[in-house]
């Protein structure tokens with residue numbers, strides 16, 4: 374499968390490429406970046422590692438021509454959030470840049486069934502714009518959404534309970550942003566329901582709050598996230614590439630699950646070769662359902678301001 378990364382010369386795009394190199398599933402990566410030298414440097418650096426990882430082709434350019442023939446386009450390009458800025462405040466600075474990227478993509482020849490995976494922030498809003506752009510069918514447009522938040526939350530819960538991070542199953546759904554919703558009612562720690570721990574909600578509130586602020590904290594400490602974003606992107610792209618239909622909390626245009634429609638946000642979704650196979654209605658309690666509806670409303674309010 375050929376994957377093009379728009380923004381491949383940047384931190385998130387290059388970390389995604391590096392994660393996909395270790396995954397060894399993707400056959401070819403095209404790194405597009407307005408900074409052509411950065412993209413070329415990343416492509417060369419990645420290719421240098423091929424003999425100890427896997428044999429993949431890397432191309433790079435500041436021109437979208439190398440995107441032709443892609444099976445999946447990952448869009449990571451965008452202006453980074455300032456530490457004190459919410460993702461939604463970033464919207465005005467990123468929407469015009471993103472619409473320019475969509476115009477370029479309308480001019481390339483994607484393979485039949487190609488998918489678009491949006492990472493740039495505010496990811497839910499930009500995912501919706503990409504789905505509305507009719508470059509590929511709506512169901513073939515996904516946003517990284519709360520895959521990253523879920524990844525962070527599981528890792529931080531494991532730290533709190535001193536567990537193997539891969540044994541923690543907990544979902545964050547809704548907006549990849551301030552209104553994200555932790556789904557504690559179905560979370561398990563090594564198979565044990567989190568809800569079986571006395572006073573669990575109070576105990577993990579601090580873990581969730583730190584998760585929610587983790588994006589800003591990483592920006593404050595190192596200028597921007599990349600590593601966990603990269604492995605989260607890898608999880609989505611490989612589920613597409615291998616058609617595994619893994620259930621991931623990707624963002625997509627919702628059509629009524631939990632009573633949520635006409636906005637893109639994260640719900641549990643079977644991800645296959647052509648993107649959204651099925652959105653699965655999660656079992657949520659009243660508070661979680663209310664939180665998800667608040668998330669949808671917050672995103673619709675922003676969308677109304679920009680469209």
Ligand code: 2OP
Nearest residue numbers: 494521587588598602
């Ligand atoms: C984050 O939360 C980049 O939005 C991404 O770090």
